[in-house]
Amino acid sequence: xSHPKSPSDSPHPPAHFMTSRRGDxxxxxxxxxxLKYLEGxxxxxxxxxxxxDRLATLGTMAASIGHELNNVAAILAHTATFIRTHAVQGxxxxxxxxxxLDRGVAHLAQHARNLxxxxxxxxxxxxxxDVMAVVSDVITMLGVSGRTKRVNILTHAPxxxxxxxxxxxxxxxxxxxxxxxxxDALVDEPAEGRIIHIEVHADHERRRARCVVEDAGCGxxxxxxxxxxxxxxxxxxxxxxxxxxxxxxxxxxxxxDGTIEVESEAGKGTAxxxxxxxxx
Ligand code: ADP
Ligand code: MG
Numbered sequence: 078x079s080h081p082k083s084p085s086d087s088p089h090p091p092a093h094f095m096t097s098r099r100g101d102x103x104x105x106x107x108x109x110x111x112l113k114y115l116e117g118x119x120x121x122x123x124x125x126x127x128x129x130d131r132l133a134t135l136g137t138m139a140a141s142i143g144h145e146l147n148n149v150a151a152i153l154a155h156t157a158t159f160i161r162t163h164a165v166q167g168x169x170x171x172x173x174x175x176x177x178l179d180r181g182v183a184h185l186a187q188h189a190r191n192l193x194x195x196x197x198x199x200x201x202x203x204x205x206x207d208v209m210a211v212v213s214d215v216i217t218m219l220g221v222s223g224r225t226k227r228v229n230i231l232t233h234a235p236x237x238x239x240x241x242x243x244x245x246x247x248x249x250x251x252x253x254x255x256x257x258x259x260x261d262a263l264v265d266e267p268a269e270g271r272i273i274h275i276e277v278h279a280d281h282e283r284r285r286a287r288c289v290v291e292d293a294g295c296g297x298x299x300x301x302x303x304x305x306x307x308x309x310x311x312x313x314x315x316x317x318x319x320x321x322x323x324x325x326x327x328x329x330x331x332x333x334d335g336t337i338e339v340e341s342e343a344g345k346g347t348a349x350x351x352x353x354x355x356x357x
Pocket of ligand 2: 257320
């Protein structure tokens with residue numbers, strides 16, 4: 078009689094594990110242990126992909142913020158030259174030049190804060206916050222970085238704050254991905270049609286915070302729609318998309334007992350609806 082848990086009765090591990098069975102990290106042969114091992118490996122891969130998406134976002138943001146910083150630095154350098162010229166002539170600086178300096182410095186500080194905010198792992202801890210506050214932060218951050226320069230974002234805020242408990246950074250990552258997708262979908266639309274609607278409302282009965290990010294952009298045919306949550310699935314040109322965005326969004330939502338639904342029609346537009354538990 079064979080014992081179901083006996084290693085000799087278990088199916089052979091997949092070939093790629095057979096070939097890597099050298100050294101200390103070789104996978105166990107016992108089925109239970111193997112399952113645990115594989116779950117651990119899956120968790121590691123998941124964490125790496127989440128980080129990859131964060132870094133890709135950070136990379137494109139850093140590039141566009143770098144561009145912005147350059148512009149601000151040029152303005153500051155110009156203004157400093159005016160002030161210096163005045164000083165050489167024994168004249169006080171013009172009030173508007175001083176105001177430009179103040180604005181420029183405030184601008185630089187804002188950029189620095191945005192960059193710090195985006196990459197801080199410390200902010201991965203769960204916190205209680207208002208969803209709309211995150212939406213506003215993300216809109217500012219994307220605007221400053223130039224990612225949403227050509228679109229209008231209209232927010233439909235709830236009458237009272239909708240509070241949730243999760244990592245603020247992760248909810249930011251969700252909105253960054255959904256809003257950049259919507260902005261990408263709108264690039265070929267005429268200027269007046271480049272609008273993204275973001276709606277947040279509280280479903281008090283079910284204790285859920287419901288969010289919608291909607292665009293009337295290019296939309297998706299069914300064969301694209303059915304693959305959007307796959308890792309590395311992208312229809313964008315190399316360098317424009319990683320194909321991780323919606324996978325990340327879904328993974329982050331799954332982790333907080335959230336749900337997501339994508340409705341889309343080619344040539345019409347897309348609505349992404351998701352919800353997360355509201356705090357009591
Ligand atoms: P990426 O944006 O890097 O391509 P995502 O996972 O965010 O990866 O999206 C996967 C694909 O889903 C996109 O390449 C695009 O084809 C499609 N998609 C996602 N959001 C939208 C949208 N709002 N409108 C049209 N297509 C979209
Ligand atoms: Mg994307």
